[in-house]
Amino acid sequence: MDAVRFENSLLSSPFPSPNVAALLKIKIISWSQETGFPVSLCVRVADRTFNLHKFPLISKSGYFARTLGESNEIKLPKDFPGGAETFEMISLFIYGSSSLVDPLNVAALRCAAEFLEMTEDYCSGNLCQRFDIYLNQVVLQSWDDTLIVLQKCQTLLPWAEDLLIVSRCIESLAFMSCMEILDPERRRNQPVVTLEALSSRAWSCQKVKDIVRQDLWIKDLIALPFGFFKRIIGSLRRQGMREKYVSPIVLFYADKWILSNKTRQSSDDTSSKDLTVFRGVISLLPTGEKASKLIPVGFYFSLLSKSLQFGRATNKIQAKLSDQIASILHAAYLDDFLFPASGSDLISSSTELATMENIFSTYVSSNMDSDYIHSLNNSVVAELWDAYLKNIATDPKMSSKRIMDLVETVPMSSRQNHDHLYHVLDTFLQVHKDLTQEEKARVCKDLKCQKLSPEVCIQAVQNDLMPLRLVVQALFVQQLNTHEALKECSDSFRYEPHSKEFSGSLSRSQTLAESPSYANGETGSRGLNLFPQQKDSALQRSELSRKDYESTSSRIQSLEQELTALKTRLEMQIISKARNSRSSRSRNLESGQKRNQMRSCTGSVNFSSQWKHASRLLKLFKRLSLFSRRAHRKANSDLGPQAM
Template structure:
């Protein structure tokens, strides 16, 4: 059967017999011996069979929703699955990880009255899956392929995930550093969410030493921070002085580049106007007013050029008609033999008596070729004038 038919059946069956708390409770109550153990054994048997039916590779994310894989993963944490079944489930999650949302990731749950992100089974499982994903991408990259297309997406999801975990007061400094290092710093296209995670951790753990703060901020690269994040970093009292200085320097570079781009755009538009009209508009606006001004100026330039091209085309057409009329008036008379054998001369009427331009049938081939050459010459003159400022008509 095709995956698109198998997937919904597996999903429906798993929701009823594995994920449903009602079914689990019913098995506990109807069991003759140990209700909890008997119910768990039934769920384990069904879940291990479902894991074998789940699709692989790119089919995994199209046939079944990614959130369903995380629901099975969460259910498996409270069951004693075989190790090979756990590995299979983790591998199938790795294949669809780039299609997930950070809200799908497993957050720490209270177990035995405590809920610590540092020792949480959910966090450890997610860390293991992320390490498998990064190792797989590195293995593909060693073969000369392009493995990092989806790695930046997963890195962004992971940074959002550890941002939520960072608010746990019981999360140790070493564990938090370990979670950051799951994704290499170079594989992150943006450090905005990583900055958010570090800021959240610093706010919740105000007793950190300056060395520990510096260690955390060493994972940040100011070049990979957005403009808004840089502004926030400059005003963040929790950040060490070294990072604030780097953010200030980057802001200065951004401002300098913005002003340079704005000024270059203004100069380009002014030079274009000079090339089209031959003069600059008086009282030109400042290059920094409504920066960049390229849209308005380019529209005016386009309309001016379009008007001159249309006027030039009309003038060329008018010259073409005049040339045809002039050539037709100079065509020599031709003689037609009359019925009586005499020659009858037909001469053209004077140019003033001609009602319209004669057609090409009454023109000699020599005059047509001459007219064609002249028209080509006029077209070249028109193109040349258009390139030099189009001063033909003023």
């Protein structure tokens, strides 16, 4: 087989990479046979040596024409673009082959041709021009080819940057991304990814990955090194892509390279790279009002959590993120918040708690206005804070003053409902059962039973950990709630025979028109049977009220027994004190008798006041119990035998 046929067989080889060394050898032999000149030049590249003809090189390369003199040996520098493999392919092109260029090697070939000065000044149609044409007309017209070339440019800097290969690839990718959004040919069968799917839930890395899979072009962009990615984001904005499409790309990149657990490593070099990328991503995010409308608050919390891992190196970033979170805190979810590590013994002094406290304090200082919208937001923020404190209150080392300070971080006026606050204090008291009644009362001083839901109010009545003052207040509120519930239940079924109408929430015309009996002309005393669903609902509410009544009555009876025992002890102490006073007066002198009388009187007054206080409380509980029984009997009589 001659040289030409062997060369053609190698070029048509089914393998993806033809044997370049064999092809070059064939070209060298063919050129020697055609010209009759042997090889006369030795070129060393790294650890390889190439024996070539001198004339083809100096006729197409300004570098060889300038450096080759009388010596027939030359050594290329270590930073030669692409190394020995690229020079081998350049040599093949010098000998006339042009079949091996592709997106995988064109960047290296273009940089090597520039290094060797293979321009039009030395030969028409030289390699620099040919590779530029291939880049512009082939590579930059294809998304996949452009990505391949851009990735290969990482090892060709600064040559690829100086030759504008990187810039041309970045601008091409940005342009094709904009076309993907615009979709002029209507090829998309699904909407473009935005952050709307993430704004209605806590931030989730897995959810982000699922969303990214919907658009492969976004997946390709976030796989690039940060230096290239940053320039693509800038190009997207310059070319007019709307921010609601640009911001998700930045968030997805941060999730992949910063927030994902798989990328966290402990080496100093990796930490330095992560910190650089972290700061760069922060700089790419939109700021101000635009950021609050586009970026979920959970993402900012995730970045803030990551910044705490970097420590003091990100203090300014932490302050910036905290302020941004405070401006949109009402849109957060409890799962987004920063919680101390599970099992930590320093919850009350943890960095996470201090950071959260600072965020809520910032919100309070800048958003506590009196208008309606801010009032709603303030109520949401207060509930979030109380829900967060419920998890913090489990710290056994937290002092009473500390939990009170944390509760008062958000003003009490912002709490429209105290259910979450009750659970915070209940959790704290369960962990600190050794507190005195005075300490418990001081901790619970801001809790208002009037702002508790009926269910939580029942819990407060039956909670032995709560201070007595709060239990009495809860009893009053619970009795009123029970009375209102029974009254509402009885009013819903009251039938007036004279007016032939129900006094509930439905009018006679409405209820009877919807009844099948009305069509048959049936009215009168059978009216109650026309509303089976309403009757069942009312009976359920009656049953619930009865259970509330029974639980409250049980609590009242236990308190009555405690107060009766207290009253008995006080009476016995008064009798014993009086007897001691009479016996001492019979034995002492007149002056001593006067002092004992004064002490006896003083002691009697003290015990008497305590006895009167206990008697008043006992009368109060009896009235509450009597009031509850009357309300219960009245509701049962209004409901009739169906409610029994």
